[in-house]
Each structure stands twice: as structure tokens, then as C-alpha cells.
Amino acid sequence: MIKFNFPRLLSALVVSAFVLPVFAQQQLKKPLSLTQYVDPLIGSGFHGHVFVGANVPFGAVQLGPVNISEGWDWCSGYHISDTTIIGFSHTHLSGTGIGDLGDVMFMPTTGPLKLGKGSAKDLEGGFLSTFSRKNEIVKPGYYKVDLNRYGIKAELTTSKRVGMHRYTFPATDAANIIIDLKQGIGWDGPMETYIEKVDDHTIAGYRFSKGWAVDQRIYFTAVFSKAIKNFSVYDSITVKPGTSLKARNVKAAITFATAKNETVLVKVGISPVSIANAALNIKTEIPDWNFDQVVKNADQQWDKELQKITIKADSLSQLKKFYTAMYHTMIAPSIFDDINGEYWGTDKKVHQKQGFNNLTTFSLWDTYRANNPLSTIIHPEHVNDMVNSMLAIYKQQGSLPVWHLMANETNCMVGYSAVPVIADAILKGYKGFDTNLAYEAMKTTAMQDIRGTNFVKKLGYIPADSTAESVSMGLEYAIADWSIAQTAKNMGKTADYEYFSKRGQYYKNYYNSKSGFMQGRLSENQWRTPYTPFISIHEHGDFTEGNGWQYTFLVPQDVNGLVSLLGGESKFDIKLDSLFIAKGDMGAKASNDISGLIGQYAHGNEPSHHVTYLYNYIGKPWKTAEKVRYILNDFYTDKPDGIIGNEDVGQMSAWYVFSALGFYQVSPAGGVYVLGSPTINSAEIKVAGGKTFKVTVKNNSPENKYIQQVILNGVNYTKSYIKHQDIIKGGTMTIVMGNKPSSVWGVKTADRPSNANN
Structure with missing residues (x-):
């Protein structure tokens, strides 16, 4: 027998009656920032492998913590099950399933210097620290954690090419910042590293490493707000004379005296080309020391991108799932050039500014299915950058990229999945690249x-x-x-x-x-x-x-x-x-x-990922609706284990964004979106030219998962698909839902997606 606590139950009902209308009212007003609905810890559990830390949309820098643990669940360097930190690295992958990067790691400590990282079994044997979840804050463009062992508050933020650290130290004569060029993530190991003290406020160097990508090169410049009192260099843990060192496993330690709650700030620019370019990136992107302004700028950049799709939903959980999914689709492909346009090519040469933003981290076998098509709707400028970057790679290596990372072809995964991405852009009318060269690249790749x-x-x-x-x-x-x-x-x-x-x-x-x-x-x-x-x-x-x-x-x-x-x-x-x-x-x-x-x-x-939508092709869209709705509700949650599989650089999340809106591109190129079962109540999608495509879903509920009727721009629309041009020209689509399958909508052969309308 279930016993009810009636006073508590009544109290809960009163609270619910108050909270739900307030939540609905909040949605009617433009929020301060849609970033409030993003929880970067979603996907940090199970096998999600998402990046956790500070970054900006498609930024070169992903600045975040690295745990001591290693293994498949630590491909990004971080897993929700772990409460250790060995430092903060400036590059990370998100949801790749293979560990790499983790370049240029900084770790603040206090007390006697220890140059080894330690181990989970010997917490005192190195410089690692534990932390508590209650003292960890993760938001788009900002990360904060307290290092328990040292009493240090560490805060991180970024611009596109610069990471900014703010460390709040206790009173001590031995406030240290260790720079570890040996440490990488997963397969990544150093081949040659270098560091030098440039002046009393500046450190510079590089890290050449081999991992999944066999020849990675990252240059950096680090500028400190506080004059460096002592600077020492190490080959792994062995101290070396002087203020510069070239070796395989270089580390360095900087020591200050700090007062109680004194802050030390560091700006770290990275570059694929040179130390000088890394310094130029700092000078251009973060010229001053206003950490809070950089956090604000990062939040604004994320909000601008998230505002491209504004939705209304029934719960805070749905908003968190949707906007966190959008956030995850914009971590990569990431910028791989400097502020002056220079970048390091696959041909191991420096290339000058070509009129586009050069990109890297192409998980094409995954992303051609949904993440790249999503960009064709909401990121037109990014689509052109993506295609131009792949065409540059084609000219440098003689074929289109398979899985490109940091100017390296990994040849990971099967097929030549750059082809449908480029074809999709051409067929959707994109003109920001040389279409003849693009066709040549596709054909040449296929004929090798x-x-x-x-x-x-x-x-x-x-x-x-x-x-x-x-x-x-x-x-x-x-x-x-x-x-x-x-x-x-x-x-x-x-x-x-x-x-x-x-x-x-x-x-x-x-x-x-x-x-x-x-x-x-x-x-x-x-x-x-x-x-x-x-x-x-x-x-x-x-x-x-x-x-x-x-x-x-x-x-x-x-x-x-x-x-x-x-x-x-x-x-x-x-x-x-x-x-x-x-x-x-x-x-x-x-x-x-x-x-x-x-x-x-x-x-x-x-x-x-496309399979649930195949029922529409045989006139049974209600079966698609049942499967899609189940996956949206049960395989995606707002908890750390809220992504059912490896995130794969935004693909898992892009499936969610599309499907929550009510449609998905099945055919790999050309823009035919098959309708499913939307979970949002309405959405405004900003497309090129200042136009808006608005989706309104009527009678939506957990039970009402079946589409009964669709009205496109005021006219009854019986087809169970919609074309790309109908979305990008702007307009309105009203979807009426019901609790039973419709016997007419999307059933007739003429109303089904087919090869004829691809």
C-alpha cells in the first residue's frame, strides 16, 4: 500500500501550480542568454566523451581540465566519475572515441615543487589535486574549480585562439605554475618540446607530438599579469640549467610569492605556425587583463549562435537537452589558423590567408549525416569555410580528407565522407567556394x-x-x-x-x-x-x-x-x-x-541514425514517430550520462536538434528532410538573408506523438517531408499532433519521400 503525506503532497501541488506558469512566462520573454540552458556536463558520463571546459564556437582553443585517469572513457581527458585534476590543457577533442591533443598543460600548485603528475593511488606523489563537484562550475566559455590540495581557485575562459587563466592563490611564498609539455591525452605523446623565458612576464615555446595525428605542431606564448620571481626548466623531472630547454619531455615551473586571495592571470595564445603568431593572437584577441569581460564576450558569442534557433518547450529539461545539443554541435570543426590568416598545411608548409577560415577536426564519417546538414541551415558562413578548408587539403594531399586532424590525415573510418558534405553544399546552392574545383576534388578522390x-x-x-x-x-x-x-x-x-x-x-x-x-x-x-x-x-x-x-x-x-x-x-x-x-x-x-x-x-x-525515418518511405510515418519520440525522450537526458553513445564531434547532438524540431535529412545530399515527431512546441529558425522559418506544434504532449496535419505557409501540406529551399526562403510550418496515427497524412505514394524528390 502507498501511504501519502498529504501536507507534503499539497505543498508540492501548490509549488507545481506556481512554478509551471512562471516557467511558461519566462519563455515568453527573451532570456538574458540562451547559454543558461546549456549544461556542458551532459555527455561527460557513460561513453559520451564530450569536452568539458571553456571555449567559444568553433574556437581553436578548448581550455579545460585533465583527469589523472586514462582509457576509453577519458578520450576527452575528463569523465564525470573522476575528481582528480593534473592540469588545464589548451586543446581537446569532443566525443571522438580516440584520445589525442591535450597540448600545453598548466597546473597551479603551492609548496615544494613536484614535477611528476602523481597517480590515483599516490595523490601526494606528484602535483595532482582532487576537487569537489560542489565547487565546480561549467558554462559556455567559462570553467571554475577549486583545487582542494592547494586551496587555489582556478578559473578559465577563452577567445578563439587564446586561453585565459585566473588563479586565486592563498598567502604563500611558493605559489607555482607548472607548464607541462610532456603531457597529452590518450595516444598523444611528445616528440620534441621547447620552452624559454622571454622576459619577466612572458614564456614561449612549442610542442611537437605524435598521436592519432602523427605530426602535430602547436606553438604558444604565455603572458603573466605578475612578474615571474623564479623560473626553472626540467627534462621530465630533472632540473636543467638556464631559462630555456629543448628536449622531448620539457616542463617548466614559475614561482611567485602571493598574498591571501591574490589573483594571477595568464593569457596563452596558441598557433599552428609560430611563437610570434601566438603572441599576435593574444595582442589582437585579448589585449588587456579584464577576465570577466572575456567571459562575457564568450557568453555573447555562444548566445548569438544559440539564438539561431529559439524554441519553446514544456519543461526546463527539454530546453537544457536542446540547447546543450546545439552547443555540442559547435565545438568543432575548429579554427586552425592565426589571426593573420596563416596556417600549417597537410603539405607541411605555411599557407597565407586564403580568404576563408581554415578549419580542422573533420569527423566526416559521423557528421555528414546530420551535423553538416544542420550547418547548411544555420551556419552558412561556416559551410563555406568547411568546404574551402577541405578543398585546400585536396590541393595539398591530392585527395579530400577522410578524418583530418591538425594538418594530418588519419584515414580513420571507412569511405570518403567529405564527398556528401561538399555535394550537399553545392546542391543547396552554396557559392562561397570554387564549385568546379569542388567537383574535381570529389571525382578525383573517387577515382583513385x-x-x-x-x-x-x-x-x-x-x-x-x-x-x-x-x-x-x-x-x-x-x-x-x-x-x-x-x-x-x-x-x-x-x-x-x-x-x-x-x-x-x-x-x-x-x-x-x-x-x-x-x-x-x-x-x-x-x-x-x-x-x-x-x-x-x-x-x-x-x-x-x-x-x-x-x-x-x-x-x-x-x-x-x-x-x-x-x-x-x-x-x-x-x-x-x-x-x-x-x-x-x-x-x-x-x-x-x-x-x-x-x-x-x-x-x-x-x-x-537515419533508420527510424525510413517508415515514411513506405507510407507509415506513425512508426517513424513512435521510434523517434522514444529515442528523444529515453536516449537523451539532462544528466551527465545523457548521451547514449559516443558524441562523435556533434553528430549525436545534431540528430537530437533536428529530430526535436520535427525533421531529419535522410538522403545524404540535396536537402530532403523527412518529418518525424517534434518535441518542441514552437521554434524560430534564423536562416540566411535575415529570414525566419517558424515551426508551430499544436496539441503536443507525450501522448500526442503522431502528426495529424501539416500546414505550410497557410496551405494544407500532405507530404511527410519538406525540402531545404522551403526552409531557407523563410515561412511558417504548423504541425498538428494527435494521440493516434493519422490514416491519411503522409500515406499516399505521392506524399512520401522518394528517390524522385531527392
């Missing part, structure tokens, strides 16, 4: 004999015994080749259109009609056996972070063709339903990326 493309050209498939992850590789190539075909058609290149259209159909060559799944193929008449669609990559190597169930539906470029391949609409419907209920053993060594499971649907990894 690398990573299995020689087999694609000769056989139409990649033999499973020739190339690892052959099925995933081949399916991704088909997606990209279809994108080239659509671009060729748009540009009047008929022969290329026909050729790449054929290659876009090669996905069919991986389908085994006897097994009913995509499967590794050895020859024209032989398949890899034994085979089960449940086994992951680590068992027989034909799939990338997934299995046959998930990859059988990786045909977003030709859903109608996939429907036919699987036996028609009725059989496709059954097969798609089965994906969400199938149970099987993925193997003991299954990838950690296979998470967020509904049956064999894996929302924690990108190949599944």
Missing part, C-alpha cells in the same frame, strides 16, 4: 585506387578477403558516389552522372538474398561464411562498429531501391520492424560504440 576503390571500379564490390571492413566501406562508397552523380547532374555532366549513378547502386552487390542481409562477398558466386547478422566487426571484420542488421539499412541514398531489394513494401516493413526487436549475441568483443540498442537498432553509432 586506394582503400578498396580499385575493386569498386573493376568488380563493383570489395572482396571481403582483400580489405578490412569491406561491406561498410563499400556501402559508404555507394552513398558518396550517388552524391557525386547528383552533383554531376546539377552541373550538366551527363556522362559522369550515368557513371556515378551506376556506382551508387553497387550497394546491391553486398546483399545476399539467401541470408537476407548485407554480407561480406568473396567473389561473384561466393559469400563469406559462416555468417550471422548479429556478429560485430571484431569477430570477422566485414563491418565498421556494427553488424549485418544495422548495415543492411545503410542505403539512405536509394531507399526505394532498398525497399525493392528486400522484397517490396510489405517485406521491407516486416524487416524494418524486426530490426527493432531482434535479439542476438553481438559477441563478447563487440564495439563499445554499439550502444543505445532497440533490438539491433544502435542509436549510439551513426550508421543507424
Whole structure:
């Protein structure tokens, strides 16, 4: 029996009756800043791997704490389960699944100098400190924590290329700041490091390292608000004479005397080119010592970007999930040039200002699915920078980037996923780059004999015994080749259109009609056996972070063709339903990326991200609504473990932003957005030219998850998709929801998304 505390229950009801109207009233007023709804700790638990610290949108600097712990859950250097800090580094990755960067780490301490970082088992054996969550504050552009061991309050903020530290020390004759050029994150290790004392207020140096990116180069200049009393240099933990040192594991220590609550500020500029450019970045971006103003500027920059989509929702939790997701989509790709436009190229040369912002951190296999399409709506200038940066890489290395990081090609992940990103921009009418060069880059990349493309050209498939992850590789190539075909058609290149259209159909060559799944193929008449669609990559190597169930539906470029391949609409419907209920053993060594499971649907990894929207193609949009709404509500929360899988540089969050608004781009290029089940009540999306596209959702509730009617610009709209041009020209879309599936909306063949309207 449940016993109620009636006075407490009555009190709760009164509070709820007051709080909910106040919350609704707050939404009617323009908030001071939408950053109030961003919680950067969302995704710092489970396997989210998000960056935690201070940065600005697409900034070169990601200044944040590094924990002592290492391992997969510490790919960003930080995990919510850890309460240790070994310093504050100026570069981090967000949600990559591979640890790298962590360059130029600063750690304030007091007392006798210790140059080793220590360990979790020996907290006193090095300079690490513990901290308490109650004394940690994380906001867009600002991070604050108290270092328990030293009684130091550490605060961080940034501009695009400069990190700013404010340390509040206790009274001591031994207030230290350790600069550690040895320490990196994950795979990153130093190759050559250098530091020098320039004058009584300035330290400079560089860090060359090898990690996931094999040749990383970061130069820095650090300017201190307080004169340096003592400066010493170390090769790891061994003190060396003089005020400069070049070695593999350079560290330095600066010592001051401080009064109680005295603040010491440091401005650290970074550069991919030179120490001088790092100093110029400081002089230009943060010329004075007003830390609070830099925090305010960072907040304003974030708010400006978040204001591009203003929503109304039923709860504070929904607002936090939405705006934190938007925030996560804008950590990268990040600036990789100096204030004077110079940058370090893949060809290991310094390039001068080219008329665009050079970018890095291209997690293209992930982001081409949603994060890049989101930018085509709300970040038009960023789209041009992105494409121009990739074209510069093409000119320097002879092919488009695969997974580019800090002027290095990592060749991580399968396919050539830069192609759909560039094709999407061209097909959506972007003109801020050389379209002829862009087409040349796409075609040249696709025609090279690398990573299995020689087999694609000769056989139409990649033999499973020739190339690892052959099925995933081949399916991704088909997606990209279809994108080239659509671009060729748009540009009047008929022969290329026909050729790449054929290659876009090669996905069919991986389908085994006897097994009913995509499967590794050895020859024209032989398949890899034994085979089960449940086994992951680590068992027989034909799939990338997934299995046959998930990859059988990786045909977003030709859903109608996939429907036919699987036996028609009725059989496709059954097969798609089965994906969400199938149970099987993925193997003991299954990838950690296979998470967020509904049956064999894996929302924690990108190949599944379009799949819930496929029901619209067979006239059953209510099934899409059910799956999308479940994922939005159950796989995303406002807690630290609130992202169900690896964030992957904004892709997991971009899926949420799109889907909460009510639509998602399934086909990889061209701008056909399939409607699902919005969770917001209204949204105003600012698009280019000062226009606004407004979405109003009527009768929305947890029960009312099915679209009943859509009205586009005052006219009844029966289609279960909307095109990019309808959004960017501005207008209004009203979506009426209900608690039962509509028997008419989006059902007719003419109202479904299809190859014809891609």
C-alpha cells in the first residue's frame, strides 16, 4: 500500500501550480542568454566523451581540465566519475572515441615543487589535486574549480585562439605554475618540446607530438599579469640549467610569492605556425587583463549562435537537452589558423590567408549525416569555410580528407565522407567556394585506387578477403558516389552522372538474398561464411562498429531501391520492424560504440541514425514517430550520462536538434528532410538573408506523438517531408499532433519521400 503525506503532497501541488506558469512566462520573454540552458556536463558520463571546459564556437582553443585517469572513457581527458585534476590543457577533442591533443598543460600548485603528475593511488606523489563537484562550475566559455590540495581557485575562459587563466592563490611564498609539455591525452605523446623565458612576464615555446595525428605542431606564448620571481626548466623531472630547454619531455615551473586571495592571470595564445603568431593572437584577441569581460564576450558569442534557433518547450529539461545539443554541435570543426590568416598545411608548409577560415577536426564519417546538414541551415558562413578548408587539403594531399586532424590525415573510418558534405553544399546552392574545383576534388578522390576503390571500379564490390571492413566501406562508397552523380547532374555532366549513378547502386552487390542481409562477398558466386547478422566487426571484420542488421539499412541514398531489394513494401516493413526487436549475441568483443540498442537498432553509432525515418518511405510515418519520440525522450537526458553513445564531434547532438524540431535529412545530399515527431512546441529558425522559418506544434504532449496535419505557409501540406529551399526562403510550418496515427497524412505514394524528390 502507498501511504501519502498529504501536507507534503499539497505543498508540492501548490509549488507545481506556481512554478509551471512562471516557467511558461519566462519563455515568453527573451532570456538574458540562451547559454543558461546549456549544461556542458551532459555527455561527460557513460561513453559520451564530450569536452568539458571553456571555449567559444568553433574556437581553436578548448581550455579545460585533465583527469589523472586514462582509457576509453577519458578520450576527452575528463569523465564525470573522476575528481582528480593534473592540469588545464589548451586543446581537446569532443566525443571522438580516440584520445589525442591535450597540448600545453598548466597546473597551479603551492609548496615544494613536484614535477611528476602523481597517480590515483599516490595523490601526494606528484602535483595532482582532487576537487569537489560542489565547487565546480561549467558554462559556455567559462570553467571554475577549486583545487582542494592547494586551496587555489582556478578559473578559465577563452577567445578563439587564446586561453585565459585566473588563479586565486592563498598567502604563500611558493605559489607555482607548472607548464607541462610532456603531457597529452590518450595516444598523444611528445616528440620534441621547447620552452624559454622571454622576459619577466612572458614564456614561449612549442610542442611537437605524435598521436592519432602523427605530426602535430602547436606553438604558444604565455603572458603573466605578475612578474615571474623564479623560473626553472626540467627534462621530465630533472632540473636543467638556464631559462630555456629543448628536449622531448620539457616542463617548466614559475614561482611567485602571493598574498591571501591574490589573483594571477595568464593569457596563452596558441598557433599552428609560430611563437610570434601566438603572441599576435593574444595582442589582437585579448589585449588587456579584464577576465570577466572575456567571459562575457564568450557568453555573447555562444548566445548569438544559440539564438539561431529559439524554441519553446514544456519543461526546463527539454530546453537544457536542446540547447546543450546545439552547443555540442559547435565545438568543432575548429579554427586552425592565426589571426593573420596563416596556417600549417597537410603539405607541411605555411599557407597565407586564403580568404576563408581554415578549419580542422573533420569527423566526416559521423557528421555528414546530420551535423553538416544542420550547418547548411544555420551556419552558412561556416559551410563555406568547411568546404574551402577541405578543398585546400585536396590541393595539398591530392585527395579530400577522410578524418583530418591538425594538418594530418588519419584515414580513420571507412569511405570518403567529405564527398556528401561538399555535394550537399553545392546542391543547396552554396557559392562561397570554387564549385568546379569542388567537383574535381570529389571525382578525383573517387577515382583513385586506394582503400578498396580499385575493386569498386573493376568488380563493383570489395572482396571481403582483400580489405578490412569491406561491406561498410563499400556501402559508404555507394552513398558518396550517388552524391557525386547528383552533383554531376546539377552541373550538366551527363556522362559522369550515368557513371556515378551506376556506382551508387553497387550497394546491391553486398546483399545476399539467401541470408537476407548485407554480407561480406568473396567473389561473384561466393559469400563469406559462416555468417550471422548479429556478429560485430571484431569477430570477422566485414563491418565498421556494427553488424549485418544495422548495415543492411545503410542505403539512405536509394531507399526505394532498398525497399525493392528486400522484397517490396510489405517485406521491407516486416524487416524494418524486426530490426527493432531482434535479439542476438553481438559477441563478447563487440564495439563499445554499439550502444543505445532497440533490438539491433544502435542509436549510439551513426550508421543507424537515419533508420527510424525510413517508415515514411513506405507510407507509415506513425512508426517513424513512435521510434523517434522514444529515442528523444529515453536516449537523451539532462544528466551527465545523457548521451547514449559516443558524441562523435556533434553528430549525436545534431540528430537530437533536428529530430526535436520535427525533421531529419535522410538522403545524404540535396536537402530532403523527412518529418518525424517534434518535441518542441514552437521554434524560430534564423536562416540566411535575415529570414525566419517558424515551426508551430499544436496539441503536443507525450501522448500526442503522431502528426495529424501539416500546414505550410497557410496551405494544407500532405507530404511527410519538406525540402531545404522551403526552409531557407523563410515561412511558417504548423504541425498538428494527435494521440493516434493519422490514416491519411503522409500515406499516399505521392506524399512520401522518394528517390524522385531527392
